[in-house]
Amino acid sequence: MLKGKTIILGVSSSIAAYKACEVVSRLKKLGAEVWVVMTKEAAKLITPLTFRTLSGNPVITDLFSPELTDLPIPHISLTKKADLLLIAPCTANIVGKLANGIADDPLTTIALASTAKKLLAPAMNCEMWRNVVVKENIQKLGVRSFEFVGPEEGKLACGDEDIGRMSEPEAIVG
Ligand SMILES: Cc1cc2nc3c(=O)[nH]c(=O)nc-3n(C[C@H](O)[C@H](O)[C@H](O)COP(=O)(O)O)c2cc1C
Numbered sequence: 001m002l003k004g005k006t007i008i009l010g011v012s013s014s015i016a017a018y019k020a021c022e023v024v025s026r027l028k029k030l031g032a033e034v035w036v037v038m039t040k041e042a043a044k045l046i047t048p049l050t051f052r053t054l055s056g057n058p059v060i061t062d063l064f065s066p067e068l069t070d071l072p073i074p075h076i077s078l079t080k081k082a083d084l085l086l087i088a089p090c091t092a093n094i095v096g097k098l099a100n101g102i103a104d105d106p107l108t109t110i111a112l113a114s115t116a117k118k119l120l121a122p123a124m125n126c127e128m129w130r131n132v133v134v135k136e137n138i139q140k141l142g143v144r145s146f147e148f149v150g151p152e153e154g155k156l157a158c159g160d161e162d163i164g165r166m167s168e169p170e171a172i173v174g
Helices: 015-029 048-055 074-081 092-099 106-113 126-130 132-143 169-173
Strands: 006-011 033-038 084-090 117-122 152-155 161-165
Touching (some): 006 048, 006 074, 006 106, 015 033, 015 048, 015 084, 015 169, 033 106, 084 092, 092 106, 092 117, 092 132, 126 161
Parallel strands (some): 084 117
């Protein structure tokens, strides 16, 4: 089903970023071409090299990088060939930026330029998820045809049993 499809996987800075590795592996096994775009903060939690190795493509952390010679205007070249923009994990910060048209990093710039289907897998602390600002932002994105998978209830990084866990890679890919 995913053979010949191009998927941009956005990774933002939740501790669930390690699970995005399995998302890449599963998508690749199903025949998709995967390009990973990471936020600067996500690259503090997990290295771009990990995603480059798993995806077989350069990882975009900086739109102005001289290394992206095949993608002279990365946010346009890449979005043109993408069938899906998946953001997993998607932080409260990225939800807020997307809902308000902010494009001050590679991931949100690509999202703003993309006409592809968009699927977000939010991951955050339960109080962040319950925050009325986050709720409003999620609602705004829903109206604009963004789709969501999760978050789920379960053990959070802070130790609480509550809502906010990113869905498992199997569910996201499913
Ligand atoms: C260890 C750690 C885990 C974090 N996990 C989350 C998270 O799951 N969800 C979230 O919204 N923010 C989380 N944050 C806070 C974000 O990293 C912070 O808001 C950051 O500025 C978001 O940047 P980004 O959205 O550009 O990746 C975490 C921070 C740290 C230090």
